[in-house]
Ligand code: HEC
């Protein structure tokens with residue numbers, strides 16, 4: 278009799294483990310997202326706190342209206358990882374021609390210096406918070422096609438409808454789309470509709486070198502961490518699709534045939 282109880286007990290534990298596993302795979306634990314006006318804001322503090330200045334908040338939506346990703350992440354060699362790039366500021370002296378200084382020079386956009394008595398110019402970047410731009414964000418959002426998550430703006434449609442015209446280069450270089458193939462990435466799990474990867478959509482914003490060979494192999498279905506479990510940790514597609522581009526929550530944009 279005792280044996281039967283022990284067996285029953287073990288069986289129950291076994292069942293609950295099995296249930297727990299299947300639940301964590303089916304009902305994906307998606308990370309909490311920031312609000313639409315703050316989605317894509319990057320907190321930069323490689324040297325600020327050390328130098329006793331307020332850290333910098335860089336807002337992607339303000340910039341992607343005017344420039345494609347490749348301008349900064351290819352041409353200006355800014356890393357796709359917060360606080361990674363050695364960004365020059367020189368306590369506001371801003372010597373050189375790199376990173377923020379390339380544009381914040383008083384011509385392309387406002388300059389680092391001269392600052393006024395309150396250091397206002399400094400505060401535009403060193404503010405640890407982007408709330409001064411809230412109103413501007415909602416005005417912009419009101420003019421652009423909407424989506425459900427992230428900035429709640431359909432950036433791809435905004436671009437294709439000509440509602441935004443981001444520069445693709447700071448020089449006069451023009452590009453042509455070279456790889457116009459939609460990849461179908463069939464999931465390893467049965468019953469899951471495949472994910473699609475449109476090269477063209479990505480090339481409108483990005484350079485091949487932003488993805489190949491560091492994030493993805495140039496051979497279909499060979500990239501090891503191309504799985505939802507890794508993506509939930511911010512890897513593979515989620516390097517962009519949890520931080521700047523529409524987030525993982527939008528299942529159907531990658532799995533167009535997914536039900537529900
Ligand atoms: C266009 C944006 C921008 C403006 C304007 C700006 N900074 Fe910076 N500053 C940065 C960035 C980005 C960093 C790098 C932050 C980091 O990695 O922690 C930085 C770093 C610094 C640092 C750390 C050490 C160094 O010099 O690199 C100091 C000090 C500093 N800024 C002072 C100032 C002062 C004073 C002003 C106003 C005269 C100013 N900044 C204006 C963007 C700006």
Ligand code: HEC
Pocket residue numbers: 319321335337340341344345346347348349350355356357358359360361362363482516517520521522
């Ligand atoms: C005007 C310049 C600029 C443009 C345009 C731009 N970025 Fe960034 N991006 C940055 C900077 C600056 C950082 C922070 C880098 C650092 O601190 O080293 C960053 C960081 C990132 C990160 C890392 C986020 C994190 O949490 O670590 C991702 C991902 C990213 N960008 C994707 C994109 C995508 C996708 C686009 C186009 C839709 C884009 N960026 C357009 C300047 C830009």
Ligand code: HEC
Pocket residue numbers: 333334335336339340343344348349353364376377378379380381385386387401402
């Ligand atoms: C490729 C050019 C370019 C680069 C690189 C760039 N910016 Fe900008 N930035 C602009 C332009 C243009 C605007 C004005 C956008 C507008 O008003 O619509 C702007 C606006 C801003 C604003 C909004 C401020 C306000 O008060 O309106 C901040 C803050 C800012 N940039 C910080 C940065 C920081 C920090 C970096 C470097 C990490 C950086 N930018 C790199 C072009 C650039």
Ligand code: HEC
Pocket residue numbers: 455456458460462474476479480483484485486487488489493494495496497498499500503
């Ligand atoms: C946003 C990221 C991204 C960008 C940008 C990108 N690719 Fe890819 N590419 C991928 C992914 C994801 C795969 C599939 C990898 C896998 O399944 O393991 C892939 C696969 C490929 C393949 C093999 C599959 C096929 O279509 O034959 C080629 C070739 C390729 N890319 C070329 C390019 C070229 C050329 C560019 C630039 C013009 C480019 N890619 C830009 C993400 C990207």
Ligand code: HEC
Pocket residue numbers: 432433472473474475478479482483487488492513514515516517518521522523530531
């Ligand atoms: C380097 C950044 C980056 C990576 C990595 C990346 N994407 Fe994207 N993706 C973008 C950007 C930017 C857009 C434009 C839309 C936006 O910003 O929300 C986009 C758009 C898309 C779209 C178009 C959706 C629509 O409604 O038109 C699909 C589908 C997509 N991505 C799937 C993927 C998949 C699948 C992967 C991984 C295999 C991936 N992406 C990796 C940056 C990236």
Ligand code: HEC
Pocket residue numbers: 302305462463464465466469472498503504505506514515518524525526527528529530531532
């Ligand atoms: C940015 C694009 C993207 C979004 C958004 C996305 N997925 Fe995926 N998903 C993929 C890719 C790529 C794969 C891997 C396909 C393969 O195996 O090659 C995948 C695979 C899967 C798998 C198969 C198991 C695995 O881990 O690989 C499941 C289940 C899944 N996705 C569910 C979801 C659900 C549910 C959502 C919405 C909450 C979602 N996905 C949103 C791109 C995406």
